Amino acid sequence: MRTWRGLVGLTAFFAFWQGLTMVGIIDPFMMPSPISVIEALWEMALDGSLWINLGASLQRVLVGYAAACVVGVSLGLLCGWWRVVADFVRPVVDALRPIPPLAWIPITILWFGIGDMASYFLVFLGAVFPTFIATYTAVRGLDRNQMNAALCLGAGPRLLFADVLIPASLPIILPGLRIALGIGWACVVTAELIAAQSGLGYLIQQSRMLFQIQNVVAGMVAIGLVGLLMSLLLERLERRVNAWAPSERA
Template identity: 75%
Template sequence: MSPRILTDRSFRAALGLTAFFAVWQALTSLGLIDAFLLPSPVAVAGALWDMALDGSLWVHLGASLQRVAVGFALACVVGMALGLICGWWRGVADFVRPVVEALRPIPPLAWIPITILWFGLGDAASYFLVFLGAVFPAFVATYTAVRGLDRNQMNAALCLGATPWQLFTDVLIPASLAIILPALRFPLGV
């Protein structure tokens, strides 16, 4: 192998993944890891192939994507709306931000017991957990974007006779969306 290939990051990453799966397969094949608790990569790939062929994989994948989409959409609507309102009106932010800052550090997994009590084991519980994982980052991104806007745009609109509603809908929202929309990748990842 040439030295250039060994220094290529993608080659090293592929080599690391290959070594990981090879060690995993070897440990399972030698019986050092219980194949019932942690099946080998070959067994996992076989089960994946079987599920893809019988269609059950696509049904479960669709259900999971639906849960993520619904929870994320709700989080974006609520987080962005609260972020816009709190960023625009400091009086509202004084009431809302302490609640957000108190709840935001709690990981979504810690909400599972109370979520089961509130919603049971159905889809509503899944929607709620995805919502909790994404609403706080969406709020913070929106609030930060609104508070960081250039005030010269606001002042220019006011000088041109913009009403407060026009200032909010025609200046604040479009100007902050350029910052908010790329920042929504983080809550989607969460």
């Protein structure tokens, strides 16, 4: 039922958009109709430009996101478990976290030039902080009674970490990873608008310069659909991993 309701919502949105363009409320040149956008997507799919740029964007976001997960989860676990480590790391994180990834673009270009490394770095910056915060919060909020019960039953440090700390923290860590992926996806597109020679962001920028507005909107739609698909995949994984945890099914 949730899937059907989502499909109905998307269909209603696109039908409303199509209706506004048909009656002339929206200028079809400045905002092409959904039918024109679908035609543009089909043409780009046929000539291969859509798949080439989509592949480049996915590669960049996956590499940067993977690095952010490794660093963010590791630091979050360390800081959550050892308060002394948190006293050193948290001030640095709290100082860097408010800086938007967009502000890093000029210095990123100076460091890495225009290419994949700049995009990797910007995706990493966008995803690492929500990953760290989710992991740190999960560990700090862990019920100490669970830890004490495991210790009373003879659990050693390795067993305590692998069988108690990690499973109990996953219900908070996994939603944080899903949020971080969405931010990383937005960051890679932003980076490609300025510091790349391929990708969906680059496709949008080139189409804008050529006044191919239907391709601009088609690129935006592709970004939204791919982001939605990645979020749904992570949500499904989250439900499988956290099947034991209480959740709202309605």
